[in-house]
Amino acid sequence: MQERQTKQKQIIYEALQTLDHPTATEVYGYVHQTFPSVSRATVFRVLGGFATSGKALELKAAGDEVRYDYNVMPHYHAHCKLCGRVADIQMDVKPLKDVCFTVDNDFAVEDFSVEFFGVCKACQGGIN
Numbered sequence: 001m002q003e004r005q006t007k008q009k010q011i012i013y014e015a016l017q018t019l020d021h022p023t024a025t026e027v028y029g030y031v032h033q034t035f036p037s038v039s040r041a042t043v044f045r046v047l048g049g050f051a052t053s054g055k056a057l058e059l060k061a062a063g064d065e066v067r068y069d070y071n072v073m074p075h076y077h078a079h080c081k082l083c084g085r086v087a088d089i090q091m092d093v094k095p096l097k098d099v100c101f102t103v104d105n106d107f108a109v110e111d112f113s114v115e116f117f118g119v120c121k122a123c124q125g126g127i128n
Contacts, residue, residue, distance in 0.1 A: 021086035023065045080120035
């Protein structure tokens with residue numbers, strides 16, 4: 001069954017493409033400025049649906065609010081420890097998405113993520 005493409009989904013996806021690795025709250029704020037009839041619940045539900053269907057990635061860093069990325073091609077992310085900004089990492093090494101292995105003889109790893117943490121350029125100006 002094909003997913004219905006509604007005007008609300010289109011608006012939310014365009015916001016996701018415009019914003020830089022936003023949280024659902026950031027997407028809602030952006031959408032609500034122009035389309036106040038789109039509810040917070042709708043934004044959260046639609047973003048979750050995008051992640052489930054593979055139209056967007058959910059980025060879950062420990063202790064942080066979930067962020068979303070419209071770029072679903074395999075790639076890595078860097079997280080700023082000071083402001084929370086997330087940026088794509090451009091590497092010559094291809095992401096290791098097709099690696100299959102087992103751990104402790106009875107644990108089949110199905111997926112993994114690699115995250116980098118540091119300080120973004122904007123925040124580096126404030127470090128002494």
